[in-house]
Amino acid sequence: MAERISRDDVAHVARLARLRLTDDELDHFTEQLAAVLDHAADVEALDVSGVPPTAHPFPLVNVLRADEVRPSLDRDEVLAAAPAAEDGRFRVPPVLGEAP
Amino acid sequence: MTATALAIAAAVRAGERSAAAVVEEHLAAIAAGEGAIHAFNLVTADAARAAAAEIDRRVGAGEDPGPLAGVPVALKDNLCTRGVPTTCSSRILAGWRPPYDATVVGRLAAAGAVSVGKTNLDEFAMGSSTENSAFGPTHNPHDPSRVPGGSSGGSAAAVAAGFAPLALGSDTGGSIRQPAALCGVVGVKPTYGLVSRYGLIAFASSLDQIGPFATTVEDAALLLEVIAGHDPLDSTSIPGPAPTLRAALGEGVAGLRIGVVRELSGDGIAPDVAARVAAAAEALAAAGATVEEASVPAATFGLSAYYLIAPAEASSNLARYDGVRYGLRVPAATTGEMYEATRTAGFGDEVKRRIMLGTYALSAGYYDAYYGKAQRVRTLIIRDLAAAYERFDLLLTPTSPTVAFPLGAKTADPLTMYLNDVCTIPSNLSGQPAVSVPFGTGEGGLPVGVQVLAPALGEAVMLRAAAVLEATAPEVTP
Numbered sequence: 001m002a003e004r005i006s007r008d009d010v011a012h013v014a015r016l017a018r019l020r021l022t023d024d025e026l027d028h029f030t031e032q033l034a035a036v037l038d039h040a041a042d043v044e045a046l047d048v049s050g051v052p053p054t055a056h057p058f059p060l061v062n063v064l065r066a067d068e069v070r071p072s073l074d075r076d077e078v079l080a081a082a083p084a085a086e087d088g089r090f091r092v093p094p095v096l097g098e099a100p
Numbered sequence: 101m102t103a104t105a106l107a108i109a110a111a112v113r114a115g116e117r118s119a120a121a122v123v124e125e126h127l128a129a130i131a132a133g134e135g136a137i138h139a140f141n142l143v144t145a146d147a148a149r150a151a152a153a154e155i156d157r158r159v160g161a162g163e164d165p166g167p168l169a170g171v172p173v174a175l176k177d178n179l180c181t182r183g184v185p186t187t188c189s190s191r192i193l194a195g196w197r198p199p200y201d202a203t204v205v206g207r208l209a210a211a212g213a214v215s216v217g218k219t220n221l222d223e224f225a226m227g228s229s230t231e232n233s234a235f236g237p238t239h240n241p242h243d244p245s246r247v248p249g250g251s252s253g254g255s256a257a258a259v260a261a262g263f264a265p266l267a268l269g270s271d272t273g274g275s276i277r278q279p280a281a282l283c284g285v286v287g288v289k290p291t292y293g294l295v296s297r298y299g300l301i302a303f304a305s306s307l308d309q310i311g312p313f314a315t316t317v318e319d320a321a322l323l324l325e326v327i328a329g330h331d332p333l334d335s336t337s338i339p340g341p342a343p344t345l346r347a348a349l350g351e352g353v354a355g356l357r358i359g360v361v362r363e364l365s366g367d368g369i370a371p372d373v374a375a376r377v378a379a380a381a382e383a384l385a386a387a388g389a390t391v392e393e394a395s396v397p398a399a400t401f402g403l404s405a406y407y408l409i410a411p412a413e414a415s416s417n418l419a420r421y422d423g424v425r426y427g428l429r430v431p432a433a434t435t436g437e438m439y440e441a442t443r444t445a446g447f448g449d450e451v452k453r454r455i456m457l458g459t460y461a462l463s464a465g466y467y468d469a470y471y472g473k474a475q476r477v478r479t480l481i482i483r484d485l486a487a488a489y490e491r492f493d494l495l496l497t498p499t500s501p502t503v504a505f506p507l508g509a510k511t512a513d514p515l516t517m518y519l520n521d522v523c524t525i526p527s528n529l530s531g532q533p534a535v536s537v538p539f540g541t542g543e544g545g546l547p548v549g550v551q552v553l554a555p556a557l558g559e560a561v562m563l564r565a566a567a568v569l570e571a572t573a574p575e576v577t578p
Contacts (some may be wrong), residue, residue: 092424094434
């Protein structure tokens with residue numbers, strides 16, 4: 001099993017997950033995540049060499065539907081639920097660092 | 101306890117009771133008791149009255165509104181209801197009104213049921229006590245200083261308190277069965293794929309399953325018959341019609357082989373709970389079943405596998421909450437900063453913990469050690485259960501290791517909270533059904549639930565055993 005999760009590791013995954021943590025939260029979460037991962041180390045006792053992974057309980061594959069045009073969600077209704085919309089689309093702040 | 105769903109539906113269909121009177125009776129119970137319990141995020145009284153009036157009009161016109169005619173139902177607030185706020189008990193979805201109904205919500209309406217509201221849950225169904233709700237905890241109707249369990253604590257409490265005879269929850273690692281046990285009601289986690297997940301807000305997609313809460317096994321079977329069956333909108337839905345469950349419910353357990361799972365009987369199970377499981381085993385034997393010890397060696401490792409697999413799937417599923425298309429947006433200068441500000445303000449601590457745990461388990465360098473290994477352990481659990489079912493028709497375990505615990509008792513230590521799920525997790529990892537049935541009381545006179553497990557699509561036989569336990573269980577009064 002991998003080595004104990006560090007404060008830097010937690011800061012890294014928080015960044016990947018788009019979460020901002022205070023210094024106190026970083027300490028707190030590091031301790032808690034380490035405790036959970038320590039408990040997870042009990043599976044080291046199991047020999048899983050040669051055991052295939054399971055991603056899904058029942059492998060239903062190639063679930064297809066007829067390629068027919070059907071009504072979908074109403075665009076105005078969907079956009080009405082958005083924080084901001086404009087010209088029939090979702091409106092977001094500038095994607096790059098500077099305003100256009 | 102209020103009338104059963106079966107009794108209500110029979111009376112409404114026969115024109116002996118009006119759906120309007122039934123709904124008023126339950127809205128009055130909610131008005132009287134909700135302040136102390138907080139089972140609901142939203143009570144939809146006006147919509148319930150309108151739906152009941154329509155049921156009564158149809159009965160008056162000689163139509164049959166369906167098997168749940170006029171029966172009040174409470175819906176976990178992670179089930180999408182068109183035009184009605186659906187929050188997952190999270191600030192990040194505050195104010196959102198879905199533009200569509202979950203398949204189960206449509207099937208309930210088509211069967212004549214009347215939704216009375218949306219019930220509280222641990223945020224995004226992550227928790228075992230309903231204390232992780234952004235809107236405050238739900239209290240156990242048997243003792244309001246204690247938790248109702250979770251994550252479907254609001255649905256379990258609503259049924260236990262008599263606010264509705266039926267409720268729907270979702271179960272990813274025990275989130276129907278554990279609160280059912282702690283609140284003294286029946287809760288079923290169906291076979292994965294038996295009930296459509298369309299419109300269930302995703303937590304861990306390979307584990308999530310919708311299921312019923314009820315005061316009786318027969319009511320739970322009735323509700324499951326209504327919501328089960330293939331749905332083309334869910335690509336993991338099992339092809340085929342809904343099973344017939346009630347017809348054989350009274351056939352008993354004579355001749356069935358039932359195994360008591362050794363690995364989930366000893367360490368970590370409170371003595372008062374273990375005593376009730378032993379009594380349940382005796383009751384099943386007295387009813388004619390062959391009851392012996394069973395071994396599922398990998399069962400206890402399910403907890404570790406689950407707390408890597410479920411967060412990994414959650415970290416992917418919850419990436420969609422970014423402030424762009426629905427729910428909360430915290431304004432910021434750029435889209436990247438807006439994502440971060442929105443997610444930081446919108447998610448509670450437990451959701452953040454699981455997103456980070458999952459992100460870590462999937463990240464480069466750790467994938468094989470954590471997520472990959474957990475998936476292989478999942479295979480071992482499936483194999484061990486399959487081996488057990490070569491000898492046994494059903495398995496018996498506790499549902500929860502303890503009775504309901506005091507509010508705040510486990511919030512400081514996430515791992516302690518996670519240990520609540522040790523007996524319920526294997527069925528989610530294997531995709532197999534399980535039911536929690538009230539079977540007397542333990543410490544402090546609080547309800548104890550015992551769990552019956554079955555192989556995939558074994559609901560009919562599983563519920564027969566549950567009905568035997570129900571018939572022999574000591575009466576518990578809330």
